[in-house]
Amino acid sequence: MTNDQVHDPLNFMRNLWGNMGFTLPGMVAPTFDLDELDKRIKDMKAVEGWLRMNLSMLQMTIQGLEMQRTTVSTVQAMGKMATTAAKSMSPEAAAEAAAEEQATTAFSEAAMWPWQMMQQMREQMQQSAEAAVHAATADEAPADKPSRRTKK
Numbered sequence: 001m002t003n004d005q006v007h008d009p010l011n012f013m014r015n016l017w018g019n020m021g022f023t024l025p026g027m028v029a030p031t032f033d034l035d036e037l038d039k040r041i042k043d044m045k046a047v048e049g050w051l052r053m054n055l056s057m058l059q060m061t062i063q064g065l066e067m068q069r070t071t072v073s074t075v076q077a078m079g080k081m082a083t084t085a086a087k088s089m090s091p092e093a094a095a096e097a098a099a100e101e102q103a104t105t106a107f108s109e110a111a112m113w114p115w116q117m118m119q120q121m122r123e124q125m126q127q128s129a130e131a132a133v134h135a136a137t138a139d140e141a142p143a144d145k146p147s148r149r150t151k152k
Contacts, residue, residue, distance in 0.1 A: 031037060
C-alpha cells in the first residue's frame with residue numbers, strides 16, 4: 001500500500017463497505033446508461049409518491065386528532081355547564097354560588113370583557129330607543145289634543 005491509500009479515509013470506507021458485499025451509498029460511479037437512469041428515475045418517483053401519500057395520511061390524522069380534541073373539550077365544557085345549572089336549581093346552591101362569586105376576581109373573567117361590553121352597549125342603545133319612542137308618543141299626544149279641540 002502506498003502512503004496515500006493509508007491516510008485516505010474514503011478508501012478505508014470503500015474497503016469496509018466493499019467487504020460487506022454492497023457498495024457505499026453515494027460513492028457509486030455515475031452511470032451513462034439511459035436505461036439505468038430511467039430505472040432510477042422511476043424508482044425515485046415511486047418513493048416520492050409513497051412519501052407524499054404518507055404525508056397526506058399524516059396530515060389527515062393530525063386534523064382528525066385536532067377535531068377530536070375540540071369535540072372532547074366542548075363536551076367537557078357543556079358537562080360543566082350542565083352540572084353548574086343543576087346545582088344552581090337546588091336551594092343550598094345559592095350559598096355555594098355566592099362563595100364562588102367572591103372567589104373569582106375581575107381578571108379571571110377577562111375573556112368575557114368584550115362580550116360584557118357589547119351587552120352593556122346593547123342595553124344602553126335599547127334604553128335610548130325606548131326613551132325616544134316614549135318621548136315621541138308623549139309629543140304626539142299633546143299635538144293630537146289641540147287639533148281635536150279645534151274640530152269641535
